[in-house]
Amino acid sequence: MAWKAQLSRNLKEIRFLFCQTSPASAQTREFLHANYKELKTLNPKLPILIRECRGVQPQLWARYDAGVERCAHLDGLNEAQINNKLEELGKA
Template sequence: MSWRSHLSRNLKELRFLFCQTSSASSHTREFVQKNYTDLKTLNPKLPILIRECSGVEPQLWARYDMGVERCVRLDGLTETQINEKLEELAKAGAALKG
């Protein structure tokens, strides 16, 4: 998982959106609880935002250079699948840099 330490090279910001109570957001909440510290330790200058809103579908947003943003819906995904989506967003950032 060395790609995790390169998030700040490929992303300008990372945002997790989820509901505090819904079962649809449960895996996203668990992922954030288990992985936030590691992600922040490896990328101390990368803004990692946690946005909780009642009734919202779980989403992961990545902001790249020049204001380009990409969103991935996380509804129904397991923690492993969420990790894979995060890796895809990181690799997309590397591809955007060319």
């Protein structure tokens, strides 16, 4: 879990996109409910944006230096898999 404290070293911004009501976004909503506070506590200056939009598939966007962005699709992933995706993007 030490990697969570290092997110702000590599990332400039994290964005979660998901639907407020769809079953496809349920795991993403649960992940954020369980982990947002810890992520923000460990990275107080890192913007963690939550974008809710009806009908959108769950996605995780990471922005790096020079405006470079990478996306991970979260549809069908459980909390541990979403955690792994975030770790991969944080270490990229």
